[in-house]
């Protein structure tokens with residue numbers, strides 16, 4: 001099976017979503033990484049995770065990748081190379097490109113998936129619905145390329161040790177009016193410590209903290225543990241922390257080694273974003289809180305008493 005993976009770069013390295021998809025794709029067939037931009041800095045890393053070949057559009061000159069990359073992909077397909085499957089990380093760019101490509105190729109796209117299976121020529125994907133309570137398996141019919149997007153953390157990224165693949169140019173055809181949109185500014189949110197969706201320890205706070213200033217305890221604990229602070233939607237909606245902190249169905253999916261939920265009830269929409277964590281510790285004053293149903297260690301207590309003690313104990317260790 002010939003599989004393309006739309007591959008993204010951030011800070012001179014492939015994104016974690018890209019590496020997760022490459023790892024899965026190499027189990028299923030021969031992998032080509034498709035880069036919207038200059039691939040020279042990341043080609044070796046793409047090879048290490050399973051790409052046998054790299055297509056790169058070259059510098060997009062500030063163009064939005066949606067129109068440019070979908071047109072470059074279509075041009076190669078029109079030229080006679082038809083991948084069986086094209087996988088996209090479920091990112092803003094991935095969704096923009098796949099939507100345009102779906103129209104250009106007149107092929108269905110299945111989005112928001114967490115797994116994929118290939119059986120001979122038959123391809124099916126798994127999609128969570130109803131806040132992750134039910135998983136639906138859907139099989140593509142007709143002929144490829146089959147188009148699918150995948151949620152972050154659907155697969156573990158593991159290097160395979162492959163060598164640096166050859167990079168082949170994938171020229172962007174003349175885009176006409178659709179190519180006129182230019183990126184004028186990019187804002188990267190300033191963060192210290194590990195990124196929420198890559199941290200090995202995550203400490204998330206919820207409405208049980210009582211008021212916005214108390215979130216500082218969550219940040220202090222996360223910092224002491226060299227982890228990242230996260231949040232439930234309740235306190236994001238209340239304006240205590242930015243949306244980028246949100247864990248859950250409409251936020252980030254995290255799978256750290258340790259997830260500490262502080263004053264979070266454990267609504268389905270929150271749990272769907274953290275239940276894959278290896279060890280879950282919950283602190284909640286209500287022993288019936290649903291979060292205890294999935295916790296490996298539950299502490300029934302007041303966060304205003306438990307957290308200061310925990311912070312003090314860690315600080316005294318130096």
Ligand SMILES: Cc1cc2nc3c(=O)[nH]c(=O)nc-3n(C[C@H](O)[C@H](O)[C@H](O)COP(=O)(O)OP(=O)(O)OC[C@H]3O[C@@H](n4cnc5c(N)ncnc54)[C@H](O)[C@@H]3O)c2cc1C
Nearest residue numbers: 206207208232233234248249250251263264265270285303
């Ligand atoms: C379409 C949709 C999408 C959603 N997406 C998300 C999402 O991505 N992420 C998300 O988190 N939510 C999401 N939600 C919201 C979700 O349903 C819950 O409303 C939300 O997760 C609740 O946040 P919480 O646990 O902080 O607050 P609450 O449910 O109010 O829970 C607060 C908890 O704190 C405990 N508590 C109170 N005081 C203390 C104390 N002093 N010490 C210890 N414990 C205390 C209480 O016992 C309670 O269990 C979504 C909802 C919808 C409808």
